[in-house]
Amino acid sequence: MNLRFGGITVLHDVGFEVEPGQIFGLVGPNGAGKTSLFNCISGHYKPSSGSITIDGVEVLGSAPATLARHGLARTFQHPALQLHATVLENVLLGAHGRLPGGPLEWSMRLPRTVRSERALRIEALELLERNGLGWAAKVRADELSHGLHKGVELCRALLMRPKLLLLDEPAAGLPHAEVEQLIETVRRIREDDITVVVVEHHMGLIAALTDRVVVLDHGRTLMEGTAAEAQSDPRVIEAYIGKDAADDAA
Ligand SMILES: Nc1ncnc2c1ncn2[C@@H]1O[C@H](COP(=O)(O)OP(=O)(O)O)[C@@H](O)[C@H]1O
Ligand SMILES: [Mg+2]
Structure with a gap:
């Protein structure tokens, strides 16, 4: 999927597939395009091109209320x-x-x-x-x-x-003990047969919960794999903390 605002491309050919029952992580530094991608999926932004399917049904360009009928619900990075x-x-x-x-x-x-x-x-x-x-x-x-x-x-x-729940930085600002509770909560949500896509910087939460992650940087897909693969990938370390740190880790 692609998303442009005027001359600025916010998402370049970003895409991933989530299996029913999975907890899928969406990771990347601030400004990578994670919230914009959620906004595209939830009908708050209209992608410039691409495709979004839920259970095989094309929903690109649908209004949030229509998407809710397809089983989509979300939370926001900044709750309103x-x-x-x-x-x-x-x-x-x-x-x-x-x-x-x-x-x-x-x-x-x-x-x-x-x-x-x-x-x-x-x-x-x-x-x-x-x-x-x-x-x-x-x-x-x-x-x-x-x-x-x-x-x-x-x-x-x-x-x-919902069948599919998008969580945008649910752990941001929570004290440690509450992050543990949140992890338990998301596990219970999965047991209720709800598929979850979670944006989060808290790598402990991502590692504890997700089956797969996709890492975005500057609106592009950097890698897709398990949380452990992402955490040890030099490209991911570089995107988060700079080239020198990635060289040290290699
Ligand atoms: N409505 C918009 N108009 C113009 N630029 C936008 C808009 N929404 C997001 N962007 C830009 O998209 C980029 C990615 O932002 P965002 O999706 O919030 O990143 P993240 O959630 O990964 O921190 C930023 O550079 C941001 O300024
Ligand atoms: Mg965001």
Whole structure:
């Protein structure tokens, strides 16, 4: 896939394939194009050329809401919650697509809408509970720390019951103990048959979780392989910390 803004090419022929049930890592220095690639997959950016398929269905150029119906959910590097809404309300925001009928029916408050909403609320509360945020359900989002916003966003994405979940730097800013918890959480997500693509700088997390990684640098694919192969690849070391360090490691 290629992505250009005006004269600047942000992604040059970047591509990879993720098997169902895998945890796939997307790694690379800041500015490599990882978030832009996620934005292309999730329909927030339109690639200049290329192809994106989910279960064999071409979805390139689809709107985020359409992609959600194809089973795609994501979190953002910088979460943008509804700050004046409660945590529970924020989690429920993503799940409208799971209610039966459409907006007109929803506004009529039919019994089946009310029942489904109640079921979704219970599920949202369970998700918050399972992710250590049950206590915060009625708290306004702007009263929580940035780290907790990421947890709320993860619950919002999971309530969409995705097949494919994109996580953009979920560990950024988390203290060590919480990274361990996050690793356990992502393992559980995989056990629920959700395929995960994760962007992360935390190599401990990448090594603990991923089956494969692709490394991007300046919008190009540097290598694809296992996390261990990436960590010992001189091209990757050079991209992260410069040529001298790569020579020392070789
Ligand atoms: N909307 C945009 N308009 C112009 N340039 C962009 C836009 N979005 C991203 N870029 C550029 O794409 C490059 C990659 O950014 P990004 O995808 O955020 O990298 P990463 O997530 O790997 O740190 C950067 O040089 C950034 O300035
Ligand atoms: Mg990014």
